[in-house]
Amino acid sequence: xxxxxxxxxxxxxxxxxxxxxxxxxxxxxxxxxxxxxxxxxxxxxxxxxxxxxxxxxxxxxxxxxxxxxxxxxxxxxxxxxxxxxxxxxxxxxxxxxxxxxxxxxxxxxxxxxxxxxxxxxxxxxxxxxxxxxxxxxxxxxxxxxxxxxxxxxxxxxxxxxxxxxxxxxxxxxxxxxxxxxxxxxxxxxxxxxxxxxxxxxxxxxxxxxxxxxxxxxxxxxxxxxxxxxxxxxxxxxxxxxxxxxxxxxxxxxxxxxxxxxxxxxxxx
Ligand code: BTN
Numbered sequence: 659x660x661x662x663x664x665x666x667x668x669x670x671x672x673x674x675x676x677x678x679x680x681x682x683x684x685x686x687x688x689x690x691x692x693x694x695x696x697x698x699x700x701x702x703x704x705x706x707x708x709x710x711x712x713x714x715x716x717x718x719x720x721x722x723x724x725x726x727x728x729x730x731x732x733x734x735x736x737x738x739x740x741x742x743x744x745x746x747x748x749x750x751x752x753x754x755x756x757x758x759x760x761x762x763x764x765x766x767x768x769x770x771x772x773x774x775x776x777x778x779x780x781x782x783x784x785x786x787x788x789x790x791x792x793x794x795x796x797x798x799x800x801x802x803x804x805x806x807x808x809x810x811x812x813x814x815x816x817x818x819x820x821x822x823x824x825x826x827x828x829x830x831x832x833x834x835x836x837x838x839x840x841x842x843x844x845x846x847x848x849x850x851x852x853x854x855x856x857x858x859x860x861x862x863x864x865x866x867x868x869x870x871x872x873x874x875x876x877x878x879x880x881x882x883x884x885x886x887x888x889x890x891x892x893x894x895x896x897x898x899x900x901x902x903x904x905x906x907x908x909x910x911x912x913x914x915x916x917x918x919x920x921x922x923x924x925x926x
Contacts, residue, residue, distance in 0.1 A: 662688040665710070668840035669847070677851040681708050681737070691729075694718050695736040696792055696806035702738075705802050710735040710843060717808065720779060720792055721921065731813040733789075733839045737847065739855070741801040746901060747858045748795070748803070749918055752779045753902040755791050755805055757864045758854045760871065762846040763788075763809075767833050774873035777895075777904045778919070781809070782873045786827035807846075812836045861901070869898050881906070882922035892926060 659667075666686045670678060687709040692698055693716040695709040711734045717725035727734060741748055759781055760773040774782045779791040789809035796802045810828035818826050829837050857864045869875075874895035881891050893906035896914055904917040 665840060669844040672844060673848050677848045680706055680851045681847055691715060695734060696794060696804050699736045699738045699804045700794060703796055705738050705740040708735060708737040718792060719790055725808050727808060728813060732811050733809040733842055735843060736804055736806040738802055738804045741803050742858045749901045749903060750858055750861050751803055752791055752793055753868045754854045754857050754864050756781055757867050758849045759807060759846055762842055762849055766842050766845055767829055767837055771832055774871045775868055776873040783827050786825055788827050811839050872898060878926040880924045880926060881920050883920055885921045
């Protein structure tokens with residue numbers, strides 16, 4: 659058995675038939691090293707594929723940031739899905755992904771872990787960033803999303819670069835031991851197929867969870883709305899809208915505005 663088959667075996671061990679049909683062995687890609695699993699699946703341009711890497715030489719975060727992780731420590735993967743025909747449902751994908759990843763970590767590590775989602779794409783644990791989600795879309799001929807996820811799993815806090823020490827965290831620091839990354843990945847993909855995919859149309863369970871685990875709720879933040887705008891707008895976050903957009907207001911007495919995307923979000 660080659661390495662890809664061994665990892666696929668470990669990842670798919672507890673899948674039901676629906677997940678095994680959705681991500682068959684031929685659509686699973688394992689890399690000791692690749693540029694970026696998102697770039698690989700974007701080049702491929704096909705739905706229902708999953709790519710996982712031990713190390714990325716050009717891992718990408720949101721807004722063109724780099725995403726760096728030492729080899730064989732963290733979970734670095736991407737999957738591709740066919741998006742629903744109804745475009746208004748597309749903004750639901752980051753929340754659905756974050757929700758499913760949070761449930762996976764609680765199921766596989768500890769149900770009491772205080773995980774929250776920081777709109778739009780971050781997974782927080784105990785007030786620090788545990789992981790991030792990068793959603794990229796191929797609109798035509800059929801709309802496909804490539805969703806990349808990086809989770810700090812077995813890296814230890816002391817191994818983070820100095821600038822991340824105070825703002826990032828890892829599963830290891832909460833579990834006190836290593837977690838099997840393939841078990842996490844398998845559980846996540848199974849949840850994504852069985853519970854995540856139907857949530858595009860029936861968003862209520864995801865939205866209820868995201869609203870009650872909303873890291874930004876009640877916090878004052880500064881938003882840069884567009885890449886070319888100089889100014890930052892100070893607002894208070896007041897919740898999530900029906901499609902997962904951020905609700906904000908200038909102060910408690912001002913009307914609520916709904917924000918679907920921002921260039922930058924900073925804490926005050
Ligand atoms: C962010 O918080 O900015 C999103 C980070 C997403 C990182 C993951 S790691 C696997 C996948 N491949 C990439 O190049 N990026 C995503």
